[in-house]
Amino acid sequence: MSKILVFGHKNPDTDTIASAIAFDYYLEKLGYDSEAVALGEPNEETAYALEHFNIEAPRIIETAANEVSQVALVDHNEPQQSVNDIKDVEVTYVIDHHRINGFETAHPLYYRAEPIGSTASVLYKMFEEKDFDIPSAVAGMMLSAIISDTLLLKSPTTTQEDEKIAYRLAKIAEVNLEEYGLDLLKAGTNLSSKSAEELLNSDSKVFDMHGHQVQIAQINTVDFADVTSRKEEIIEAVNATLINSDVELFVVLVTDILENNSFAYVVGQNMDAVETAFQQQVFDQEIQLPGVVSRKKQIVPQLTDALEG
Structure with a gap:
């Protein structure tokens, strides 16, 4: 055997x-x-x-x-x-x-x-x-x-x-x-010791959505400030990832595990599809996602539908 x-x-x-x-x-x-x-x-x-x-x-x-x-x-x-x-x-x-x-x-x-x-x-x-x-x-x-x-x-x-x-x-x-x-x-929310690349890679998946390659990373925290203070660094790391891959759109979902709320950094193409998916505007590469905590149920299906057209 x-x-x-x-x-x-x-x-x-x-x-x-x-x-x-x-x-x-x-x-x-x-x-x-x-x-x-x-x-x-x-x-x-x-x-x-x-x-x-x-x-x-x-x-x-x-x-x-x-x-x-x-x-x-x-x-x-x-x-x-x-x-x-x-x-x-x-x-x-x-x-x-x-x-x-x-x-x-x-x-x-x-x-x-x-x-x-x-x-x-x-x-x-x-x-x-x-x-x-x-x-x-x-x-x-x-x-x-x-x-x-x-x-x-x-x-x-x-x-x-x-x-x-x-x-x-x-x-x-x-x-x-x-x-x-x-x-x-x-234990998973100790972010200070991690580089921006490590934050992106600790929980990240690439999805094929009607021929569009979309990468979605999720960062869990107990304080949004731990992430927002590093916005420039994180987006720079995302841009580096996009240069070296066929990913068109990168979404970094940031979730407060105590308050059950999220926001996301959005980098790349198809910003209109992101806004359609979540009925929110992307402002300065950021979108608010109140009540969203699940990539599988509250992010992937909505983006997939929005990218179908």
Whole structure:
């Protein structure tokens, strides 16, 4: 039986790393030879969770075909978000909670995607269906993923299933959901030690929207001033990114995780589409997005529709 590498998207977030670890364990329970790997360094939030639950960070890869012929994708399916040589390997599994876009395979595969708050929630259901026990540390990482993707169950992406699963995982992991959750989210908001490039890359994805390449980064904070004071530096870093890529539009979503509000820096082409998508004006490369916290539900669909024309 050939080895399967399990990984999430580039610029990995907590759901990506945790889901790779959890699905690796799931595959091993099924008898497969698998390994969780990552397509980048864990961010500070994810590092906090890994240290708290005493789990070693997955090793980082840039290509997969030099090691294996089969891979499993978690928390993504869009090729531009995946490993650089995704076309050179066979995708045998996809576990996800995002839209399906630009994804195709030459062979049948196991594909499971649900409109739910995190990939870890989907995985919990799969563990439950197989009656597989979840080790405490793995449960802690899965809980961290749900907390991260749902902003401690406050994001509009949160479902009743996510809430139920989070409390069950908290019990297995032996942590208080609210206390641990707030500590986890705050761990990811230490922005002063990061360069502008690190801020952009810590949680960033490229999307194909009707042929337009759009990059959306999200920066979580507990004080907008921590970001607004660095506006010039951040936009300069965005412009450098645009020069070296085929991205046409770059949106930097800045979210206050305590107040559940956002604004965004917008750089590049199609400013009219941005204004149409959010019914707000872009002024001095900035747009106000009150009540917006979810890239997946409140940014990507709206921009995709606006760029269709």
